Amino acid sequence: MTSRPVTARTLSRPEVRVLPQYNAGATESAVRAKFGLAQVVKLASNESCLGPSDSVGDALRASVGEIHRYPDPNCTALRGEIGKLVGIDPACVIVGNGSEDIIEMLCKAFLGPGDRLLTLAPSFGLHEIFPAMMGATVEKIPVTSDREFDVPAWCAALSRPTKMVMFSTPSNPVGCVLNGPQLRAICEASPPETLLVVDEAYYEYARGPEYADSMAVLAEQHRPWIVLRTLSKAYGLAGLRVGYGLASDPDLVSLLDRVRTPFNVNTFAQIGAVAALRDTLHLHAVVSATRRERQVFRARLAELERLNAWGIRHSPSHGNFLFVDTGRNARAIALDLMKRGIIVKPWAEPGYESFIRVTVGPREANNRFLTALTEILSPAAGVRPAGI
Numbered sequence: 001m002t003s004r005p006v007t008a009r010t011l012s013r014p015e016v017r018v019l020p021q022y023n024a025g026a027t028e029s030a031v032r033a034k035f036g037l038a039q040v041v042k043l044a045s046n047e048s049c050l051g052p053s054d055s056v057g058d059a060l061r062a063s064v065g066e067i068h069r070y071p072d073p074n075c076t077a078l079r080g081e082i083g084k085l086v087g088i089d090p091a092c093v094i095v096g097n098g099s100e101d102i103i104e105m106l107c108k109a110f111l112g113p114g115d116r117l118l119t120l121a122p123s124f125g126l127h128e129i130f131p132a133m134m135g136a137t138v139e140k141i142p143v144t145s146d147r148e149f150d151v152p153a154w155c156a157a158l159s160r161p162t163k164m165v166m167f168s169t170p171s172n173p174v175g176c177v178l179n180g181p182q183l184r185a186i187c188e189a190s191p192p193e194t195l196l197v198v199d200e201a202y203y204e205y206a207r208g209p210e211y212a213d214s215m216a217v218l219a220e221q222h223r224p225w226i227v228l229r230t231l232s233k234a235y236g237l238a239g240l241r242v243g244y245g246l247a248s249d250p251d252l253v254s255l256l257d258r259v260r261t262p263f264n265v266n267t268f269a270q271i272g273a274v275a276a277l278r279d280t281l282h283l284h285a286v287v288s289a290t291r292r293e294r295q296v297f298r299a300r301l302a303e304l305e306r307l308n309a310w311g312i313r314h315s316p317s318h319g320n321f322l323f324v325d326t327g328r329n330a331r332a333i334a335l336d337l338m339k340r341g342i343i344v345k346p347w348a349e350p351g352y353e354s355f356i357r358v359t360v361g362p363r364e365a366n367n368r369f370l371t372a373l374t375e376i377l378s379p380a381a382g383v384r385p386a387g388i
């Protein structure tokens with residue numbers, strides 16, 4: 001009699017065996033080493049083009065003497081700061097080791113086998129991976145052909161029992177947003193037993209009349225909800241790992257407290273985040289510089305598109321990134337760009353295999369990308385759009 005040998009794989013939960021791995025992309029140093037390049041720019045992770053406030057470094061240096069102590073497990077000072085900034089009771093604030101930590105907490109606390117989760121397609125990987133890890137069924141609502149939220153499709157999908165709705169606005173990777181009436185329509189279509197999770201990782205870049213005031217719309221709902229934000233993007237602290245959630249009520253926070261690790265946010269992260277949140281001038285400088293560069297970047301892409309040699313297309317974006325249809329295989333394009341020292345994120349999701357997501361960086365980096373893309377897409381033609 002033969003029996004299958006016991007391996008780590010056979011011992012693992014079935015959900016875990018088939019879980020896709022999150023594609024975090026290549027680092028600058030890895031690309032430098034692999035292709036023997038001196039200068040590599042990374043436009044793949046939507047990091048800030050200006051970095052963090054100087055006050056963060058000062059605060060971190062001043063707190064080095066504290067690192068033999070455990071961090072505050074309740075993030076008291078940071079939650080107070082967030083409460084003040086947002087105008088919410090700190091008891092309704094949860095802090096995570098990045099907002100991805102809070103996405104995981106939400107899935108652990110609320111999702112089990114067979115639960116239905118609705119998200120957007122194309123989607124941010126972790127909006128699928130963590131629900132799938134818990135055995136939930138993930139259903140994705142595609143954006144429209146002009147790459148906006150398909151609100152009627154959302155409302156139709158919500159006519160069936162749904163445990164959780166989770167999407168980003170501005171959406172990653174597309175960059176589209178929901179306005180107030182659209183978000184309200186989705187909330188009102190959601191069954192009462194649906195937890196609403198609105199991921200606003202790019203909130204700071206998007207604020208404006210077209211962008212829903214999610215907290216205000218959700219507060220009308222008299223039901224559980226949470227809005228997620230992060231210090232990884234506009235605040236420039238991706239390496240420190242701090243994200244926060246703004247919840248409908250303290251009870252939701254205390255449920256998440258039960259499934260998180262007790263010291264999930266380290267001392268430096270807490271101290272650095274407080275310093276970053278206080279420097280509103282720096283935040284405004286980052287946001288306005290990014291919006292300006294996004295304009296310039298888009299104008300040059302539009303110029304390429306007008307030449308229309310290769311079928312490239314991009315959509316407007318409310319984030320610090322652009323989603324570009326290259327009209328070719330995106331992995332191949334991304335590899336060609338990498339050989340020229342530019343890291344972007346090729347999209348692998350079915351239906352979007354010709355798309356890359358590129359972060360709006362400093363002007364020189366964006367220009368390097370545009371020049372390289374032009375070369376790659378027209379190797380022999382020698383076509384050069386104006387200004388590149």
Ligand SMILES: *Cc1c(COP(=O)(O)O)cnc(C)c1O
Nearest residue numbers: 098099100168172201230232243
């Ligand atoms: C970057 C990003 C996050 C994760 O941010 P961290 O706080 O660094 O974990 C979450 N959601 C979306 C949509 C993002 O793009």
